[in-house]
Amino acid sequence: MPDILEMVSVGAEEFRSGPMPVSPVSPKLWQQAAGDLARGQLTLLGLWADRGSVRMALFNSTTGKVGVLRTNARRGAFPSVGALHAPAQRLERSVQDLYGHVPEGATDARPWLDHGAWEVSHPLGKAEKAGETASYDFLPVEGESLHQVAVGPVHAGVIEPGHFRFTVQGETVVRLEQRFGYTHKGTDSLMTNAPVERGAKLAGRTSGDSTVAYAWAFAQAVEAALGATVPVRALWLRALMAELERLANHLGDIGAICNDAAFAMMLAQCSVLRERVLRACDGSFGHRMMRDCVTPGGVARDLDGTGRQMLLDLVADIRGTFPSLVALYDQTASLLDRTTGTGIVTPALAARFGAGGFVGRASGRDFDARRDLPYAPYDQLRFEVPCHAEGDVNARILIRMAEVEQSLSLITQILRQLPEGDLLAELPVAGEPREGLGLVEGFRGDILIFVSLDAKGRLANCHMRDPSWFQWPLLEAAIEGNIIADFPLCNKSFNCSYSGQDR
Template sequence: MDALMNNAKNQHASGIKNILQLGQSFPNHHPWPRALITSEIWHELIQGLANGAWTLLGLWGEPGVVHLAVYEEASGTLSVASLPCPDGRFPSVGRRHPPAQRLERSITDLVGLQTTDASDGRPWLDHGRWPLAYPLGTASIPPRSLAPYPFLPAEGESLHQIPVGPVHAGIIEPGHFRFTANGEAVVRLEERLGYVHKGIEALLNGMPLERAARLVSRVSGDSTVAYGLAFARAAEAATETVIPERAHWLRALMAELERLANHCGDIGAICNDAAFALMLAHCSVLRERVLRTSATCFGHRLLMDCIVPGGVSADLSPDGIQAMRELITEFRHRFPPLIDLYDNTASLQNRTVSTGFVRPALIKQFGCGGVIGRAGGRAFDARRQPGYPPYDQLDFESPVLTDSDVNARVWVRIREVEQSLTLIERIVQKLPTGPIKAEIQRPGEIREGMALVEGFRGDVLVWLRLNADGTVARCHPRDPSWFQWPLLEAAIENNIVADFPLCNKSFNCSYSGHDL
């Protein structure tokens, strides 16, 4: 065993692939490798994550095994390591690598697997109100009796707590925020989520592929294209199905429409929380314009169920192409004055500049993607690396800033709106002809697939195992918000309580995508 550990350490410098080669590989896992590993290799992976050699992409479990997905930036490699847990326990990743802590707590809540040395053993998704405990485990266990949730203490003179939520003043999803403040200055923010847990992973078990695709695309309604694309690509990878070229391009068109609509909504909402309602009004008009164009072109305002395993369910007609061109023309006319308005309103800049700063080192440690990551210097964009069609045939920029405040997150959104307009224009120009859907191959045996795609919030991961008859044996969707919510706690520190809505809107994390 010592020799194996030394071998693993020697392989560390050679990359994640060499380390996983020490385990037992799964030949039916596509397009990236998965290996069954020993606890010694598991500890080596934890060391690599803690040292910053790799980025945590996902951590999930099922009865008797826990899975760890990691990304190696230098080689662009994604890999999955699976550790058997015959005694129902596994070594904690979160003890050395904090981004894993909430994921580990969720594994315990859902599957019943326990960490041997966790730094935080509190329940996360389970609030003691489920009809049974450990719903993804092997046995039906009565619900757990949970003590009141113990929020972390903060010590110091003149500190007071402000509880906010889970029910909020607006029509938004529930989440609890516990502020510890000294006067108006926030000393600590601690979140409690899980209020909109829907049991999606349990519902997916045994589902036919088409029905599962519909459910996954509803994990977070504003990211239906991203989730639909991730699930479809995972299914196509598992079954080694090749889809038509036109389908790839139509999928990218839908993804950019979704990004365009959500970024417009976010820019307006951030400005509204700084008491500048005029920007919200104009941005809401542009967002509505995108939604109506989506409905005209593909039959649904939010593009639900337009991406399916094997391709797409709706084609773009000549009238749709004209509608897209009209949308681009209108945006290029109306959006630049809004940028000038934002940039030249001193009272607005006073609220956004230097507010909600997140240290770039923390962003890198958490592998935080999307706008939050790129506003803090992390250039990761799943459209580029690992990449997927047709973005490898499109020239575009992923704007990156380093100020890492509310203002930077607004500007990244502005630049991404401009890039999406250019991408939509080029996709419409280059859209190939041909069929839009292929038949998914029947697996005939247990097969697994994984996909990572870029949504408007960041990278969405879907890991999928199919039974021989094509039904879902296990599916794990991972929202980018898992690695963004913790950083919101860091963003509000040393800011005033009144700036929390501004910070929160600039993050716009998903409750539903996180809580599953």
């Protein structure tokens, strides 16, 4: 019998330069893969569907290879991975909502994205007129002196919508159950049969704070599928924009986390730095968030001498200011008291969920797509990947502080070595259906995008997996045993994307 581990054998250099091979497997082998995931031999990178099949992307952290499996779902069902491996559960519930493929043996049959508000059910599969809306049952809770607190979808602050159902005993959270899907926009359906340009626009609006990373991952997937060669200067400019995006988000969030621990001064100071980054992006690339600047085939904006100087000044400015903010954080005992030991994610859980980004790296999961599944130009740049094992709010802040320094260094290196040349290459026409995988390290973690192109080069199917899919469930675990008043602090320290998850 063929071995699943042998199918997970595609190296970064292979899937980054050409179409992604997909291994068709029997239901039995599919289940075997689920078992490998449950045993921790493999990490789940994504699970998605098209009209006739279900796929999953897998990563072997020992060999550094990836693989994509596909199993038939034409009879309307496929063996549940989530039954054995919890990280797949929400993804499978989404597959069922969107396509109607039933994960057989699943332990949680409730819908996830479909709240009963759409006019059709299974909009991407055999769409039917939606029936009566069943009420959504939260998991039952039993015990003495328990009460529930329902929060959202509309929250008190300026944040995205989602629902949190807390069960508390006194002040202590006994269980948190999340319910999402409020910002589901049906992006997958809008991608279907769309030209690549429209797909790029939609990808860049999947999670607004990661617009560069999403646009890059999408471009990577399309370029790999078509075997396109991207001008070197474009690749370097993409990395420059991605690091600026990382910098802006980390700075903003470090301040916001401290603000949730009643230390508003950090918010004020960090938001000043964040604003300066956004203004420098606007000055150098023409948009504060650099939206639509990365496009399949290259980049839409060049960097001129003025922009370069603006960015060099920005780096000097932050290098001068940021260390004193780090020192302030380190020296403020009342702040450390709130962040240390709060909202712990154990390394075992982070590894099991394959949590990316600072959530994973604060809990000992030493993974960064820029280093471990390298893509140009990161293979030619020097950077360190910070990693801690404590898994608390403090560790997540420390990781992000260290990553600010790394991004500053990367921006400097890129500005020094930026090669001259073209910005955009025309995409080749394949004349046959092709599939490609894109994987980019956004500020939040690795973003996976898998595209299927038809013979004319239009999108037949596109799946975008936000890092939040494997981080949100960990927040449920992190808050357990903490006081409910610490939830905003814990939540902000994760800062998962609602829109990225809901799409």
